[in-house]
Amino acid sequence: MDKNNAGLTLRNEQAPSTQQTNHEELQKYLRAATADNTRKTYQSAIRQFEKWGGRLPTERETVVRYLLDKASALNPRTLSLHLTAISQWHYYQGFADPVRDPVVRKTLEGITRTHARPKQKAKALRLEHIAHMTTYLRALPKSKQTSRDLALLLVGFFGAFRRSELVAIQLEHLVWEPEGVLVRLPRSKTDQSGSGLMRALPASKNSSCCPVVALKGWIKIANLTDGHLFRRVNRWGAVGDRPLAAGTVNERLKAIGEACGFDFVPDMSSHSLRRGLSTSAARERVDFALIKKQGGWRSDSTVWEYIEEGQQFDENAANILLEKMARLVSVEN
Known part of the structure; x- marks a missing residue:
């Protein structure tokens, strides 16, 4: 089983068995179906899960323990990405997907509500x-x-x-x-x-x-x-x-x-x-x-x-009121 590809290739027994060349050709097109950056991101997520102690395939209890252990250390968006990688691995390897379990989804939802942080945005250059x-x-x-x-x-x-x-x-x-x-x-x-x-x-x-x-x-x-x-x-x-x-x-x-x-x-x-x-x-x-x-x-x-x-300063109700107030103040003075 190919853990490094995060489930983006099929197991050998799922690929055509007529010729090795057919299998290699299939793997080539399967890899081409996913962007390189996406594949690398999923691979990194899988490695982090395994470094923590997880083993693939895995089950609901292990995924929940992973979420609980990483809840305060990782951004909820990062945890969600990790779950996606784990889910994709199970799907493409033909195993039952523990990420689809309601308890897993509800746990992530609770972590997101508790630990969510505003997404950092790059400064827009004027x-x-x-x-x-x-x-x-x-x-x-x-x-x-x-x-x-x-x-x-x-x-x-x-x-x-x-x-x-x-x-x-x-x-x-x-x-x-x-x-x-x-x-x-x-x-x-x-x-x-x-x-x-x-x-x-x-x-x-x-x-x-x-x-x-x-x-x-x-x-x-x-x-x-x-x-x-x-x-x-x-x-x-x-x-x-x-x-x-x-x-x-x-x-x-x-x-x-x-x-x-x-x-x-x-x-x-x-x-x-x-x-x-x-x-x-x-x-x-x-x-x-x-x-x-x-x-x-x-x-x-x-x-x-x-x-x-x-346009957040131009299209602004307060801006219109400030202009009105400035005229009123000038009249009083």
Whole structure:
């Protein structure tokens, strides 16, 4: 039984037994049916359960004891993810699923009510933050790392890319047009079927803040002709062949934010770019459909959440009353 794949492959006796090649072909397609990040997350959850002392297959009592033992140590959302991984393992291995038991579900519900914590959200970068970061990078001595970071910042923000999408961009994904550049990714987090993601980056009249100009500058200074767009640059300025690690995107943003004197650096992450585009567009009254399209969001509720965040001071009953009160006070004075 394959515990490392968290139940995302079938047991040998469940696979076609005619030829080994058929079995290998089946496993290949089963693995392709689940995103790599999801599989890794489930694998990690299974390892944590086994490290605690759990054994697979398991039963209701063991799962309940696991929940009780981890109730105050892990976020309820993390515990819920662990249960999903355990459930998936049992389902794909053909065993009875203990997670479906009402006692397990009720225990998790009680833990969630007792220990639930607000979900931490990345700080949304405003246009003025991006302008400050851009000015800072352009003021530095010209280097390959600075050119890469500038392109990463502007492309990430105006393209509303996830960090996994940013580091996956390759030169062949870029389509240059007179109006700007199109980024065509064959796959993304919300497009696992491979129908493709397309994001348009318009050229700006002001070259200092233009993502297209920054992108061309990075490609030229790094002498890139094919392969991954955003790559590692070592301390001597040599550009590597391997793509930039997803975690490095966070590290570079935090480093730039700290250099700019931002007091919210601990709350910054790559999602600050994506969240920043949507909330900044909302403040400028950009149409809902355009915001959703640029970010590639599938859920309307997610987009509305960003719009409400961006307009929470403008679309505010207290704001209207404050303006009215200010007029009344001025009349009395």
